[in-house]
Amino acid sequence: MNKLVINNFEEFEQYVGKELGVSDYMQITQEQINKFADATFDHQWIHVDVEKAKAESPYKSTISHGYLNLSILPYLWNQIIEVNNVKMLVNYGIEKLRFNQAVLVGNEVRLRAKLLSLVNLRGIAKAEIKVSLEIKDCKKTALDATVIFLYHFM
Template sequence: MSRLIINNFNEFAQHIGQELGVSDYLTITQEQIDLFADATLDHQWIHVDTERARTESPYKSTIAHGYLNLSVLPYLWGQILEVNNVKMLVNYGIEKLRFNRPVLAGDAVRLRASLVSLANLRGIAKAEIKVSLEIKDSPKTALDATVVFLYHFQ
């Protein structure tokens, strides 16, 4: 898979209203879920107790934390876009975030991203990116949101 390469604000602006790309699939493992539970102190059984989930959960499996799904966005975003000549990138915000469907342990997810808007704030590019975390073989996305990044170009 090839990434879209952006070297400056004007190149970025040419993609307003367009899909920027789709990442490769990433499988969410039980090990990742367990490590995330340890990092966030969220050990709710629906995430970490595989036996109980198999018998009591409507999904018959453990599910990834919603914020774990959100946390893989930067990794997947890096597969879609390479922005050069940047001093710093800042996560500025997340708007309209919706968790639509749980990601089960073993599900593969990928990111689809489109550039909604790009504003020049005195040399800082404020990019609003519509993202969807797709689940392989599922018509429903895991999450949809608009993420906002600040690119400080050199």
């Protein structure tokens, strides 16, 4: 996969309204889910109790936390794009976040990103990016959102 390389605001601006790319697939493991549960104190059985989930869950499997799915976006985003000549990147916000489909343990997910807008705020680039976390072999996405980053170009 070829990463999109951006070196300045003007180059970035050329991609407004266009898809920026798609990451590689990443498999969600029970170990990741358990570690996330420990980190967030969210040990709900649907996530961590494999046997109970097999017996009682409508999914017949444990599922990833919605916020775990959200938390891997930066990792997958970095597979899509490399923005150079930046002294600082700030996560500014998330809008229109929807969790659409459960991600079962063992599922593979990838990120698809489109640049909705790019605004120059006195030298700081405010980028609004539509992201979708796709589940391999599933029609519905795990989540959709508009993420907002502030790129402080040098």
